[in-house]
Amino acid sequence: MTLSSPLLLIIGLLVMAGLAWAAVVTARRRAALLARAGVAVPAGRRPYLGVGLTIAGVGVLAIATAGPAAMVPVPRTAGTVILAIDVSNSMGADDVAPTRLAAAQRAARAFVAAQPENVDIGVVAFERGALTTARPDADHSVALKAIDRLKITGGTSLGTAITASLSAITGKQVTIGRDIGYWPSATIVMFSDGQNLGADVEPAAILAQRANVHIHTVGVGTTAGTTVKVDGYHLQTSLEQDTLTLIAQTTGGAYHPASDTARLDGIADTIDLRLTVSDEPLPLAGALIGLALVLLTAGAALTVLRSGRVI
Missing domain, CATH: 1.20.1300 (3 helical TM bundles of succinate and fumarate reductases)
Structure with a gap:
């Protein structure tokens, strides 16, 4: 008590x-x-x-x-969604107004707003490395604040994004080749232009597939592309849909172009809600x-x- x-x-x-x-x-x-x-x-x-x-x-x-209040176990149905958002240098490109990152943030916020309270949402920002900026939580305002704080930095590693998202789901460090169990109530939604500097994309996607974690990818940018200034150099960058499609298909998810983000609301229907028990105060x-x-x-x-x- x-x-x-x-x-x-x-x-x-x-x-x-x-x-x-x-x-x-x-x-x-x-x-x-x-x-x-x-x-x-x-x-x-x-x-x-x-x-x-x-x-x-x-x-x-x-x-x-x-x-006085007694802590009593209360069952509830819940699912987990990790929003993995690319913050690499190429996401600063302006072929999607005002920038790819801003467009991704807008789509991510809209996705969060459409989710019911029984879905816990977390946020992972990734470039060559990845950082969990908001752990999965039923309080969606935590995820929204984490999305608003995102800034451009570094290169891109989609494989690292997947393993970091799996770490956020399982609550422990995940590495390629490690058995992480079965997580059918979890989904990853990845916002990226698909450009990748790592070599572990497919093994990471297979790891998610074995854990029954679906990854839905959202392509941000245009196939025509544009140039972006990085360390004084102008680099060509464009949307690489093939990589994002591969990740989605391998894990049982779907690829969504950023122009079709309205369909992201349907991702919630693919989440197999699980029955969880949490201690809540009873006055x-x-x-x-x-x-x-x-x-x-x-x-x-x-x-x-x-x-x-x-x-």
């Missing part, structure tokens, strides 16, 4: 202790006065039961005001307040019946 305001519990218990002390002192004085007057209390009589119930009610009320204050009212009412009623007055 957890408490949102432990200080209120301490204050309430101190009040209860004070009431209990006052009740004991009053009982002793009353017993002494009755003894001096020669009045005997009938055996088995409990004249202070009402006071005890009242004090117990105060104690329960003190616990209730502290905001107990309402039930405890109800119990406290019962105790206080019973205590007041017994006190009135036995003594003719409310203590």
Whole structure:
């Protein structure tokens, strides 16, 4: 059980202790006065039961005001989507306005906005290396903020993008040739112009395929291409659809041109949602307040019946 305001519990218990002390002192004085007057209390009589119930009610009320909550397992259906977004130098090209990266960010944000709450979304930014910028989370605002922070840097390694995305899905470092288990509830959506400087694209795609992780690729750019300035040099860059199509086909996904990003919403239908169990807080204050009212009412009623007055 957890408490949102432990200080209120301490204050309430101190009040209860004070009431209990006052009740004991009053009982002793009353017993002494009755003894001096020669009045005997009938055996088995409990004249202070009402006071005890009242004090117990105060104690329960003190616990209730502290905001208690019990952690209970709650089942829910959930899927996982990793948005792998290319941030290599070629994504700075302006053959897609205003730039390829900006277009990819726009499409990624639209995709996130279309997903239901039971889909956890993470973000992986990749160039020659890759970095998980947002772990899979049901709070989609985390993914949106990660998308907005992306900046152009470095070359491109699509194989590294795939293994980094698989690492984000499994929660552990993934390398080529390693058995990572079966993850049918996970999907990778890769936004890239398809240009690749690594040699491990196909092995990485096969690794995803064996784990039953579908990869949907989104081609950003034009086949005609344009030039982009890198370290003072003007380099020709164009959309390479063949590589992106190969990745998608190998893993059971689909290739989507950036001009057709509206169809990305349908990717959610390919996710096999799994049943997960997570601990969630169950507030107990309402039930405890109800119990406290019962105790206080019973205590007041017994006190009135036995003594003719409310203590």
